[in-house]
Amino acid sequence: MQNYQLYTDDALLTLLKIDDGQAFNEVYNRYWKMLFSLASSRLRNTHTAEDIIHDVFASLWKNRKNADIHSLQHYLASSTRYLVFKVIRKNAHAHQYAPSDPDIIFEPENSLHNKYLLEFIAREVDTLPEKCRMVFKYSREKGLTNKEIALEMNITSKTVENQINKALHHLRFSMKKILMML
Known part of the structure; x- marks a missing residue:
């Protein structure tokens, strides 16, 4: 059994193009926390953030063979940002996404940011x-x-x-x- 955690993003992209589901699972496991944190930090609704992340990964799978992706992390983050802004633009009441007490509302997301940041630093130190x-x-x-x-x-x-x-x-x-x- 292969350890997909050891593969680089480029290797995973190559495997995705040949319909490797385990490579997709590794990409998902590697990036969903970061993407959820990114989306939920800009939105008040965690369900909407989850939907956006689902859409980003569904799009990656759907376009895996034709997408010209140079940096997987950048591609996923850009896709997430685009969908977040699309949701905000669609909402006629964009002010509801601006919390009155950000310390209370975003505390779980800040904890996700911190956890991701610590994981990133640990990987870089290694x-x-x-x-x-x-x-x-x-x-x-x-x-x-x-x-x-x-x-x-x-x-x-x-x-x-x-x-x-x-x-x-x-x-x-x-x-x-x-x-x-x-």
């Missing part, structure tokens, strides 16, 4: 070179000081500082890419 990843985890997860990390890893404090800066630069760059898609 892509760092080993030394950089270890230094970053010692610093952020274990709360060690630069000096403690230097002693633990038998490297200089300056190297620790450089590795943390490298990790933060990588994360900032990755975050900019994902925020541009949303």
Whole structure:
């Protein structure tokens, strides 16, 4: 049995074009939380957000053979955004989508945003070179000081500082890419 979680988006797209249902399931599992979070953060009605996500994935499956998709994540996010704005435009009373108390109404969605963000950061940290990843985890997860990390890893404090800066630069760059898609 193949582990579709290990496949890249491009590989999954190729499998979708040959009607691989498991590839579609993996795409769905990989992106539905992000898309639901995106849709529900702009709409007051979670049922409408769910309908939009359903429509996005139905469209992906329907157009899987002919769609010219370069970035699966960007394609799905753009499709979701388009359908959200279409729903808002259709609604003659668009003001009902602007909550009077956003902290109360969007709290579950913010929690979804935070969960997705933490998952994204964890995946990005795992892509760092080993030394950089270890230094970053010692610093952020274990709360060690630069000096403690230097002693633990038998490297200089300056190297620790450089590795943390490298990790933060990588994360900032990755975050900019994902925020541009949303």
